[in-house]
Amino acid sequence: MKFTEQLWQEISPIYSAILTHGFVNELTLGSLPSSTFQYYIQQDALYLTDFSRALNQLAARATTPNDMLSFTQFAQNAILVERALHESYFTLYDIQPETAKMPACFAYINYLLATTSLQSVAVGAAAVLPCFWIYREVGNYIHQRASQQNPYRSWIDTYASEAFDQSVSQMLALTDQYAENASAAEREKMRDAFRVSSRLEWYFWNDAYTQNRWLV
Numbered sequence: 001m002k003f004t005e006q007l008w009q010e011i012s013p014i015y016s017a018i019l020t021h022g023f024v025n026e027l028t029l030g031s032l033p034s035s036t037f038q039y040y041i042q043q044d045a046l047y048l049t050d051f052s053r054a055l056n057q058l059a060a061r062a063t064t065p066n067d068m069l070s071f072t073q074f075a076q077n078a079i080l081v082e083r084a085l086h087e088s089y090f091t092l093y094d095i096q097p098e099t100a101k102m103p104a105c106f107a108y109i110n111y112l113l114a115t116t117s118l119q120s121v122a123v124g125a126a127a128v129l130p131c132f133w134i135y136r137e138v139g140n141y142i143h144q145r146a147s148q149q150n151p152y153r154s155w156i157d158t159y160a161s162e163a164f165d166q167s168v169s170q171m172l173a174l175t176d177q178y179a180e181n182a183s184a185a186e187r188e189k190m191r192d193a194f195r196v197s198s199r200l201e202w203y204f205w206n207d208a209y210t211q212n213r214w215l216v
């Protein structure tokens with residue numbers, strides 16, 4: 001079994017919890033309140049900017065030109081996706097840009113930046129992998145069920161697209177390659193990082209769904 005297949009098996013309960021979450025369910029039906037989607041998209045604009053930084057960090061630290069190129073391309077795409085998707089929704093719903101990261105976004109971004117800066121590139125790669133992989137799977141899951149009139153159609157189409165799928169496959173191959181060259185202890189850290197980020201993906205949606213704010 002591929003290393004990444006093992007990773008996916010290990011987050012199976014987390015992935016199930018994501019698929020059955022109210023946010024994903026209502027996004028699929030198109031009934032998600034626009035205020036909920038607004039919170040999500042404001043936080044996601046902040047997320048994607050720093051996610052791009054985390055990918056650039058991996059690009060700077062990667063050892064082969066091929067890997068550097070992959071990571072810089074992902075980093076660039078994250079900014080481009082942020083612009084395309086968010087500018088259209090920001091205009092559509094007259095959303096003001098937010099500057100404050102709410103708890104899940106704050107936790108997730110800081111975790112990604114710390115991990116891609118201070119851990120090995122292999123562990124950093126495992127930490128960013130859920131952002132690719134979970135979004136592709138959730139995107140496809142929703143795409144199969146959502147109607148053409150769904151107001152969140154362009155969000156859905158982005159993550160169910162051929163281009164996104166290619167990036168995800170490339171990132172999966174990279175991760176398997178890092179795992180092959182890693183020690184058993186290093187692979188253990190990779191598994192932990194993948195699980196932590198997967199859990200934070202659930203929290204990111206849950207914060208939007210509950211409009212979570214700092215209590216103090």
Ligand SMILES: Cc1ncc(CO)c(N)n1
Pocket residue numbers: 044047048130131132135201204
């Ligand atoms: C929180 C989050 N994770 C992953 C992605 C995929 O890019 C995203 N846009 N937002």
Ligand SMILES: Cc1ncsc1CCO
Pocket residue numbers: 073074075077078079081131132164167168
């Ligand atoms: C994972 C990811 N999310 C938005 S863009 C991007 C990189 C795709 O190349």
